[in-house]
Amino acid sequence: MARRRFLGIGSASAAAVALGTGVFSATASAQSAEPKGDYPFTLGVASGEPAEDGVVLWTRLAPDPLAADGKGGMPPREITVEYQVALDSRFRRIVHRGSAVAGPELGHSVHPEVSGLSPGREYYYRFRAMGDISPVGTTRTAPPASSMAGSLSFAFVSCQKWDHGHYTAYKHLAEEDLDLVLHLGDYIYEYPIEGDLRGGVPDHLLVETTRLEHYRVRYALYKSDEHLQNAHGRFPWLVTPDDHEVDNNWADELSQDDDPPAKFLSRRAEAFQAYYENMPLRRTSMPAGPDMGLHRRIGYGRLADFTMLDTRQYRDNQACSGRLEEDCDARFDPSRSILGERQRDWLLNGFGDSPARWQVLGNQSPMTQTDNTPGSGTSVWMDPWDGYAADRERVLDAATQRGVRNLVVVTGDRHQNYAADLKADYRDENAPTVATEFVGTSVSTNGDGEDLGADGQRFLEANPHFAFVNEQRGYVRCTLTPEQWQTDFRVVPYVTRPGAPVSTRASFVVEDGTPGVTAKP
Template sequence: MRSAASVRTRVERRRFLGIGTASAAAVALGTGLFSATASAEPADKKRDYPFTLGVASGDPTEDGFVLWTRLAPDPLAADGKGGMPDRPITVEYQVALDSRFRRIVHRGSAEASPELGHSVHPEITGLASGREYYYRFRAMGDVSPIGTTRTAPPASSMAGSLSFAFASCQKWDQGHYTAYEHMAQEDLDLVLHLGDYIYEYPIEGDLRGSVPDHLLVETTQLKHYRVRYALYKSDVHLQNAHARFPWLVVPDDHEVDNNWADEISQDDDPSAEFLQRRADAFQAYYENMPLRRSSMPVGPDMGLHRRISYGRLADFTMLDTRQYRDDQACSGRLEDDCDARFDRNRSILGERQRKWLLDGFSGSPARWQILGNQSPMTQTDNTPGEGASVWMDPWDGYAADRERVLDAAVQRDVRNLVVVTGDRHQNYAVDLKADYRDEKAPTVATEFVGTSISTNGDGEDLGEQGRRFLEANPHFAFVNEQRGYVRCTVSPEEWRTDFRVVPYVTQQGAPVSTRASFTVADGTPGVVQRP
């Protein structure tokens, strides 16, 4: 597909241009909860630039957000340490009202410790609601790129509008991140990333010769995961999208292992072995994402499901459909007949998370309930005709949980439930029904599934599988199989979704266009296509 020389050029282009073992003190200092002390020594100013992985922000509240950076002057170092010394480094940060930092409203310092991969996650509070801020870091004699972020509107207010994008699935060796180049130019309040930020597989194809040998193995250890994040985050377009908006992030499976379920790996590895791998994967995920201290992993466990309010207009509820699920039913793959998927004792959420979700339905005053979800909630029958041929990994394999969640939304008078989903490398606009076995079942919610950023390469407008989906699933209004992201604009009266696609990702410079647009009216579940 590319010559070796062009591949190496691409790797250089993607480089930045433009926890379980961590001590309590390292965690506290890394979040900026306390100021770093003299124990965090300044580094040698002659070292290489430390902010090669960029900056980011996330989880906004009405008076603040979390900031992130990770020091890594040699990001692809085989030991996963990013070229950093085995000692803590002081990282200063500033938050300002202007890009020249003449009106600084918050400043502090955090400790970048080796226990957390020299990452910091300062949590900023006490700011004005509903406005834009600028931020930057200083460490090792250098200043980071400048990021912009936003606080949420006041909890009691009804915002006039909300604009966000969601994305997922960005396999580095299958295409350029052109979609992020275009996303960074949008006027958005925030971005949701719904999983598969990295892939655990060895780097494949023509790009094998352009990366160090230690990237040609599957990620199973902390050092592997750290280097894999560094490779992916070396992309300038991904860095710019992170620096431009606050992000809400949640992993799916490939951040750990394909199709993993609780303590069970894809290959049925011994439980203790897999839990160690999961602990390493979660630690690397935390180290590389703008997450709060509440999401800090403890061994193989990580607090990922959470709720972010955008005033009274919307609640974002980020789900975790991996950590608490039962094993996949039957073979775990595509099945024509699998009664076990309807077993009410099987769950994709786990009982405690499901109760937390449903209690949130009852207690929220938000006009729109938005679920950030990893794999399709809707039924995706793969074969037209009688019966249903479905995959066991998404919610189809846990049909009773889907029914409980959607029934509860109706019973608890949720005014508008919209699910936004990643995973499938295809765009869908669908009506959600609690029971797809009943042809007369009413539409009770709406789901928009977003395609991949790069996974599976260029894609096409509508392939054979997409045509089968449209024929076999009458609740589908739209299928598209190109790469891109999804932009959503929400007001008190209406939700609008624009599927933003690029025609190719195996070459640089693809334009972006809106392939289709759909709306959901306040109080009326289901999609309506717009010109």
């Protein structure tokens, strides 16, 4: 297959994606993949971007995943990686096989795009390379575009700082019966690894990630967690980054510390490359220098459309100080955008074109207003949509004007669970509810958390459009039918030690054609 050029800042390298007809031996089985000293599949397997006729498969070869040079212990040459897709876990009914080239240019990762599969069914897949066979993953294709599925279940997660807690939420998530998982940002954190909650780490992880080798090793550390690997191998994922995959609170070409734009764009290019190398993304998302195609739509028949947003690459700088501000008028400036004009037009045009019953926006930081101070005045953070209020109003107004039947926003970032009504204009206390938002807590960031602390209570008092706040760790499970959406906030009582149980803290429903949340008894 033709090679596609990967354009970095100051250099260019080739990234090969080769599909062939690699064949496993007749006696090979998943059970033969006992880890050895040079076992290449230490980071597991994954799938993503499901379509009605196929998915993206992923793995990255790394026999020494935490090697300081970021090369995973791999030689500086291309390796052929074979893969199989089957209807059964013992691979007796293989429906697709092929091969992909893993090269040093992309950290010996592969992203084969499998097509020709049947819609709406489960498949098993595995890889072989360097004489070893990977763990077996399961994935699922989307239903036919013209069909109205009876139901759809997915979970969404975000914010998984490795040194703040164990990934117990992923252990329980992997045991759910889901069609899909959405990761909404902060898959890694760029800060130096601190503390010994999870045990000691090599010294080269005790630095901030600023270069390609740093980012590669950080992903390898996070992906070394067995529960995260199991969740990746269990379901197809849709992913979008937020800020910490690059730098806290970055905006377009601006870093948190006001580095020269050329310097920051070089860092961004290397961060994006590492993100692509470690995620089950299509070739259309392969970065070109500091630019990466992240906003996209994935259809699940006529039941739901998932629109993954990118609220970092195209945004204007944060208003006022960029932090928590009271009555910052600049946040209402109609010339300021969190999406950028082209992405916003693409989003709004999609509202009018989609026949889906439920429009789902995969979003990085809260769209709803999150006033931090009860009483008069409004004190909000400038980094989420509160700092770009005109863009929020444009999006919600367009959804109403273009006849979107049900708009539901699912969001990460805040390390808290929220269920909230989205209002046409938060300056008008009588403004109608036009959509719904569910914000999910962190997997581990900020440690154990609590059910409802002082911050959560303050939010409930200051934001009458909130129906629920919770500050424990976990994930959010959503079940859709043509008639109703149900959200279950799944929480664990602690993450600073392993083994926590999971429970449903609260459930809410959205009825077809009626925006806003209703608590389920």
